[in-house]
Amino acid sequence: MIDLQKLIRPNIREFISFDYTPKEKQERGTTHIMLDANENPYNKPYNRYPSENQTTLKEELAKLKGVKSKEIFLNNGSTEAIDMCYRIFCQPKIDNVVSIDPTCELYKRYAILNEVEYRPVRLNEDFQLKASELLKACDKQTKLIWLCSPNTPSGNILDVEEVEKVLNEFTGIVVIDEAYADFSHSRNFRERVSEFPNMIVLNTFSKAWANAAIRLGAVYAQEAIINIFNAVKAPYNISQLTQVQGLEALKHRYDIEDWNKILLLERKRMINAFSTLACCKKVYPSNANFFLAQMKDAQKVYNYLCEKSIKVKNCSNLSLCNNCLRITIGSKAENAEILGILRYYKPTI
Template identity: 40%
Template sequence: MNSIEKIVRPNILALQAYSSAREEFTGSEGIFLDANENPFGELNRYPDPLQKQLKQRLSVIKGVAPQNIFTGNGSDEAIDLCFRIFCEPGKDKALTFTPTYGMYEVSAAINNTELIKVPLDNNFQVDKNKALLALEDESIKLVFICSPNNPTGNCLDTAKFIIQNFKGIVVVDEAYADFCSTTLVNKLEQYPNLIVLQTLSKAWGLAAARVGIAYASPFIISLFNKVKPPYNISKLNYTAAIKALENTDNYEEQKKLLLEERQKLSEALSQIPIIRKVYPSQANFLLVEVSDANSVYQNLIQQGIIIRNRNKEVKNCIRISIGTPQENKALLNALQNITA
């Protein structure tokens, strides 16, 4: 038994996965009378349960073998699967660093797993000593690191340190990695306990399609495929994902514009009286400290502009997604109309 197998819940190791009709026969020609489908229509057939064409395209773009790729219903499915595969409900624990993406806490609660939360330091970085102290708890099986982090926007520089000093599973959530130059996707062979999450919702513009990706060792990917629902990505979303990944020119053009707008917006926001601080960002949003986050949030809504109020996570801070040049200009005009 390898070291990762020892972390997996015994019932998951013993689980016999459901075998769907489209796994037992994988051809595309013939009279299909095997899956109790309606013989009429354009969307009457079940989709590929393992999304092979999508994974092949991702393999080319990311330089990762298809057997190292899981695709699911948003990154949230992969997050949930991590708890279901590695954490015994009511017994095991997970760890994350706050403030961070809220679904780690929600998924932990759904799976009856205690989530230990270690606060980030004043620079929104992981305190190594506090992290090591927390990891002395042997019941911790999962660590979640969001980098670039949401809602702070910065990359966490201690992901490798955590991986090297923890025997459990380290999940690095790189939902916003397309907007920076940092990724651990190329470290899978070096770190067998690493899972990297990415998504097509952000830079690829497919939030409505709900396509998330997990990159990990073939063994971990086999566990994901064993536990997931048989047809976890619809044909409509599957087709949309492949189409988007084939148009890399559009992806690069939109990403370039968003990065340019991020810089312009950051500089412009710094000149507005009610803005106290604009935090550096490597994502497609900015965390901004204002004089009164609750008041600014409500005022912007009245002007028809919706941002996120992150006051509960980071005092008097709002989170602003990078929009089109026209949307960003409207935001700036609206903020100029707000007095302290």
Template identity: 35%
Template sequence: MKEFNIKNLVRKNIRELQPYLSFRDLNEFKNPVFLDANESAFGELNRYPDSTQKKLKQKLSGLKGISADQIAVGNGSDELIDLIIKAFCEPKEDSILMMNPSFAMYGFYALVNGNKVQLLDLDENFEISKAEFLKTTNENQPKVFFLCSPNNPTGNSVEDIEFYIRNFNGIVVVDEAYIEFSDKKSCINMLGKYPNLIVLQTFSKAWGMAGARVGAAYSSAEIIALINTIKAPYNVNSLSLNRILEAVDQKDTVEQNIKNTLAEMSWLNKELRCLKGVKKIYPSDANFFLVEFEEVEKAYAKLLENEILTSKRSPKIPGCIRINAGSRKENIRLIETLKTIA
């Protein structure tokens, strides 16, 4: 990796942009009267939320072992993906690089922002070819590389992930939406080593807070300041912030839920392997399996007929359906339905 200078990567108009700053959130008051933001004086949610999310960042700082100024909070990881592309990629000029198959929203937000999408095709084991990676990056010079690990929809983690961070001359975003289900270490511990690294995590999966729509980005203070400059002033609402703050204080409950999910994954794996219509179950470090069926259309139709919603990945991944672990009752219903396929 060449010497990293963020100013050489950030869009010129973004470098010159001044962030929206809330005077209220940047100062401490003992007994304030708020007449500055044209809010109603009445109602339960009449005040704007903290635009800086100070309390949550302080809690995450202790939880992750990094400084609060290395954390940005978003309206789900989706908002953060969008902001990263907006910060670094010139519309109609720059491109992003992403694994194929992987989380579709990387490409979606790139296209919305007028950027090209370079695809790095995975091999038959859903792994990246290092030679192909080096060839693609040297020829196309993408600005941002999205690495989903564990990967959605394949379930496997990226092997030797540091190689890709070290050999990419741009911003590397490691999306760890499913990291809590994996025994792999988070890339957050590499932030001090790689100034071009951004790690995304979410409260939607292991934390069981998908409805709150809260995600977090971890990076250098310089990159986080850039993200905070271009985000919407009050991008995370008060209800979501309060629920996430409560959840962070109930880490034992979250850890038990993770154990329960992994137990269901183990049960589901065993039961799926006993079904004659199942051709292959791919290894997973997440809370879902990518399952290959002998007759995928018939399997998917039978599940849908019984109001069991799964994610059909065929024909892009031939014969495959992505199935996440539910409760034991839900998982039994899944297996019993699949048993009825003639």
């Protein structure tokens, strides 16, 4: 068992109690006359603040994801959740976090913003982690370990047994970012929340759910951790418009499944086709909606695509990614266009 009181920041510990229940944040929708929040009585329904607890959306999401609604915290995209992890658990200039490398660059960005030491641990050549290496980088001031699976930019799923070792042996919080998990057929850690009291799983509506514009993300964890997030979050952090669109997306989950089936077929086609391009040396396997390709000269290919008004991600500055481009799977037409352009690409001397 973990001791949350020792893990969270002292000022957060003072701010909340661990038997926290959001009694002061009860839904106001059933109230006959609401004169408590200085709202304007006109321009319904946009005159009222949105649901504070997002109860309806959480209940529908819980049914779909196989968790309890009390094990869900909704946020303004995963970036808010990443920032909140730092603000809840890490004291600036005192604590540190450990992360795999390469991985999502947001973990380092928010470490810098929160003045928390960031310790990257290099993956092996197959972009896999070694639990012992991660744990070796930790000390008594390490509060978080960041894992992303499927990882970015590599697109691979992290070895489950190694992740389990980290979860079982680390005495702090392990954050597993599963933003791309819906593109994989492997069992995800969100379904195992009850097993690990020190685990936080991040998910988003931006990728498989095709709703990046509404900025809606989800944190899955045991209720004790979710209660802390609820206590610390900004008031009314999810707009009414976002909640409505989130519910609408859940109603059309079969359309989402169809889109993702097409994306997975396109991913296979794109990986096979890229492997035959003269400008490409190697394509890495992927469990996400993108793939990593090692080019003969990534910068020249990147510049060439930019000239054709096609944007991809140049990852050459990242560890293990020399001369690599990350290619997102687009529509059939978009994929056909980039392949056609690169088949005729001739590098300039």
